[in-house]
Amino acid sequence: MEARTRRRVRDPIATRETILEAASNLLAKDGLEGVSLSAVAHLAGVNRGTAYQHFETREKLIEATIEWVSDKLFRAVFGDPATVGERRVEEVDTADLTDRLCGFAMDNPEICRVWLQQVLASPDPSQDPFWREYSGSLQRFANTRLAMPGVDAEVLSVLNLAGVFFWPIFARAHAADDDERQALSKRFSREILRLSMYGSMNASRFPEVAERLAAGEDAGRP
Structure with a gap:
């Protein structure tokens, strides 16, 4: 009986x-x-022709990679995208969500930083699913009575994500073990929550600043 050469079944996905x-x-x-495309094909263990079949140009590959990272972020922080529309902002566990975001960033610091830089530099960041949901959820929160008046959700989104994704660099996360990274993640998550809950300035001690903020809120109203 002749030996038959088995062809490897290809799985495009x-x-x-x-x-x-x-x-x-x-x-x-x-x-x-x-x-x-050549370097990526080599690292992935596929031939260059196969890489070109999936991504015609380097630009399309980079765009798809950023979208891939966004999906990973989305699922780590918010869960299945199909269920997001069912969430009410009043029912979201803010502390748990913040912990998940900080934990993902601590475990994936470099790619998170690249994602953030690409999204913020894009003509329309709202096209990115994770950014759209994160910024949108903060805006929905700002529109409820749970939030202090005058929250600028877009600015707050940039502040939070920039801090979360650059903290691992300052904290030297690459040189830390799992327990140390978890502790660093918790430390940052706690400070975000503390700032969100209490801020950092005692309003009674800074009446001029409080007055300036109030004037700014009034100026922004129609």
Whole structure:
């Protein structure tokens, strides 16, 4: 009986995932300049022709990789995108959500930083699913009686995400073990919650600042 050569069954979805994971690793390691279809194909263990079948250009590969990271972020912080529309902002566990965001950033500092830089530099950040949900959820919160008056959800989104994604650099997360990273993540998460709940200035001691903020809120109303 003749031996039959078995052909490997191709899985386009798995191959695409492998390529995107390799691209995200290169982005995290070398930035945009280090990403090419050839380099990604080599790291992913596929031939260059296969990479070109999935992504015709380097630009499309980078765009798809940023979207891939956004999806990972979304699922880590908010859960299944299909269920997000069912959430009421009043029922969200803010502390738990903040912990998940900080934990993901601590475990994936480089790629989170690349994602943030790309999204904020894009012509329309609202096209990114994670940014749209994160900023949108803060805006929905600001529109409720749970929030202090005058919250600028867009500015607050940038402040929070920039802090969360750059904290691991300052904290030298790459040199920490799992327990140390978890402690650093909790430390940052706690400070975000403390600032959100109490701020950092005693309003009674800064009446001029309080007056300026109140005037700014009035100026912004129609």
